[in-house]
Amino acid sequence: xxxxxxxxxxxxxxxxxxxxxxxxxxxxxxxxxxxxxxxxxxxxxxxxxxxxxxxxxxxxxxxxxxxxxxxxxxxxxxxxxxxxxxxxxxxxxxxxxxxxxxxxxxxxxxxxxxxxxxxxxxxxxxxxxxxxxxxxxxxxxxxxxxxxxxxxxxxxxxxxxxxxxxxxxxxxxxxxxxxxxxxxxxxxxxxxxxxxxxxxxxxxxxxxxxxxxxxxxxxxxxxxxxxxxxxxxxxxxxxxxxxxxxxxxxxxxxxxxxxxxxxxxxxxxx
Numbered sequence: 061x062x063x064x065x066x067x068x069x070x071x072x073x074x075x076x077x078x079x080x081x082x083x084x085x086x087x088x089x090x091x092x093x094x095x096x097x098x099x100x101x102x103x104x105x106x107x108x109x110x111x112x113x114x115x116x117x118x119x120x121x122x123x124x125x126x127x128x129x130x131x132x133x134x135x136x137x138x139x140x141x142x143x144x145x146x147x148x149x150x151x152x153x154x155x156x157x158x159x160x161x162x163x164x165x166x167x168x169x170x171x172x173x174x175x176x177x178x179x180x181x182x183x184x185x186x187x188x189x190x191x192x193x194x195x196x197x198x199x200x201x202x203x204x205x206x207x208x209x210x211x212x213x214x215x216x217x218x219x220x221x222x223x224x225x226x227x228x229x230x231x232x233x234x235x236x237x238x239x240x241x242x243x244x245x246x247x248x249x250x251x252x253x254x255x256x257x258x259x260x261x262x263x264x265x266x267x268x269x270x271x272x273x274x275x276x277x278x279x280x281x282x283x284x285x286x287x288x289x290x291x292x293x294x295x296x297x298x299x300x301x302x303x304x305x306x307x308x309x310x311x312x313x314x315x316x317x318x319x320x321x322x323x324x325x326x327x328x329x330x
Contacts, residue, residue: 076139078103078236078268079124084133085292086119093119094130095292106262106269108283108300110276110314112323115289117272121238124270125157126150137236155183158234158267160258162241164225166213172199173209176227184232198227201264202257219250223257230261237262239271243278255281276315279303288314290323 077100084097093116101107111117122128124135126142135143142153158179166175174181176198177191186194196206202223213221222242229237242258243251255278262269262282273279279286280300287297288311296308303315313321 075102077101077136078105078138079270080134080136080139081124082134082136084120084123084135085131086116086123086128087131092292094123094133096133097289097292097294099287099294099297101268101270104266104268106259106271106282106284107287108271108273108279108285109287109289110273110279111289112274112314112325116292117289118240120289121240121270121272125159125238126154155232156235157238158229158232158236159238160222160225160229160240160242162244164213164221166216166221166224166228168213171210171212172204172216172224175213175224176231178228179232195227195231198231199224201230201261202227203253218245219253222246222250222254226254226257226261230265233265235267237265237267237269239269239273239282241273241275242271242282243273243275248277251275251278252281254278258282 079101081097081099084094085092086094097120109117109120119128123130123143126145130143133143134141137153137156140153142150145153167178170178173192173195176195180186180191180194181188196209199205199209204220204223204227208220216224239258243254246254259282269282271282283300285297286300286303287294288308290310295310296306298306303311306312309322313323
């Protein structure tokens with residue numbers, strides 16, 4: 061029997077992490093998706109959580125940003141417990157966040173520039189003229205010119221939608237950026253372009269970043285540190301440079317895409 065390794069002991073790490081998870085649990089009915097996740101993300105660090113489909117990566121992200129309430133455990137941001145916050149107190153924490161959603165999640169009824177400026181106008185009360193100028197600057201940061209600003213999302217390619225989503229994520233100058241499968245649906249060249257932009261924008265902001273992905277090319281490009289989620293727990297974590305010598309059978313199987321190993325995938329019946 062292959063047993064999951066214990067989560068690394070993080071209790072002695074110095075300093076206050078930007079994000080600190082301890083014993084995080086979340087289930088749906090009888091299924092335990094997260095089963096005691098421990099993870100620290102330091103100020104200015106880029107951590108990528110890898111794992112197969114259905115392993116709880118998106119649930120983990122939703123628990124951190126407050127879209128889901130964990131069943132047990134702790135979520136701290138800048139040393140403040142946030143898992144039980146509601147209303148204005150939770151909104152105050154979320155003002156530190158920016159997020160690039162998996163499908164970009166643009167508003168079809170708004171032109172590109174308003175999508176980018178949405179958080180500035182609705183969340184910060186910025187005047188529309190000023191917000192549009194700010195949106196144009198952020199679009200330029202992701203390689204899109206002013207001609208794109210007036211287009212509707214339906215007129216954009218998949219890669220352009222991802223760029224607009226990234227521009228929106230950085231528009232409010234957040235302290236923490238979240239990236240949900242940032243290269244899903246893109247060809248390898250456009251994926252690399254998006255990865256480069258993520259690294260560039262994160263560094264320019266001096267932001268902390270948490271990403272979830274099953275794309276190892278993306279993980280290698282954008283991560284300072286990688287953590288693998290399996291069986292509801294972090295089974296390995298370390299610098300991205302160490303991933304090819306992790307010593308973990310779970311990591312080895314995943315990064316090389318092998319059918320045989322401790323990770324079992326049930327084949328659909330014919």
